[in-house]
Amino acid sequence: MSTKIIVYGFDRSPPVRAVLLTLNALNLEYEQISVDTQKGEQFAQDYLKKNPTHTIPVLEIDGQYIADSHAIIAFLASKYGKDDTLYPKDLYQRALVDQRLHYENGGIFHGVVKNHIRPFALCTLSRDAAEAAVKAIKEVYNVIEAFLIQNRYIAGEHLTIADLSFLSTVTVMDLVAPVNAENWPKLTDWLVKLKKLPYYEQANAKGLKEIEEALQTALEKYKK
Incomplete structure (x- = not known):
């Protein structure tokens, strides 16, 4: 069964x-x-x-x-998992994945998505606070760029669950402060690569489109 x-x-x-x-x-x-x-x-x-x-x-x-x-x-x-590629059994490699996930939880999801992007979407921020939200996003991009200078993927040389989790939040931040190759070349390449995953549209793009639609009023307001 x-x-x-x-x-x-x-x-x-x-x-x-x-x-x-x-x-x-x-x-x-x-x-x-x-x-x-x-x-x-x-x-x-x-x-x-x-x-x-x-x-x-x-x-x-x-x-x-x-x-x-x-x-x-x-x-x-x-x-x-058919093997341990997505979540390595090697203790050092697993700790690296775990560290990235802890950073995403505190530094990205709670620190930026909940504290900055949610009020941004509700248009409750002052213009200075909206600019602070964009600054916070760019600071996260700098950290991720540093991760990707060290490794091809977020936590090593191959795709792990850290990449999949980061993809869900980075694509939201990208709606507010677009990633560009001039400032974050490694992050840009990583994002392009992960958007080519065969299940990206089904598992991420659909929900992301709903967020994009919800953000339209705020994006128009704060970009004037």
Whole structure:
């Protein structure tokens, strides 16, 4: 009997898309059940039983639940990977992947996406605060460029779950402060390369398009 995999969340969420990218990279079949945090669906009692922290995504496998995208993608790569390419067993290489994921969680998702881009999208920022948001994004680009000077990919010489997770957030930041080859040549090449993944459109571009549409008013306002 095959294991049924269910993902709870919606495509606009970068952490959800990180999980979708990983599932597709592993060529796994799954069901996706929408949980729209903008409608407060994460506070439904049935969902809180699955994840008391009321965040998305949540992964369900055989009646067991895992929350947090980084925990989920590490689990998926460890359990279903045909080899350890996506999440290396070598302790140093794994620590490098983990470090990148910790940086993405604190420095990118919470530090920039939640603290800067969300209020930017709601048009609640002053012009100075909007400029600070763009500056924060560019500082992240500088860090990622440094990672990519050291290695061809985010955490080594081949694709790992760190790349898939970073892709979900970098593509959001790129909507607000476009990556360019003059300032970030390595990051530009990396982004072009990952957008060519055969599952990119299905797993990332769809949700990203929804974010782009939601950002249009803010982009017009702050770029005047």
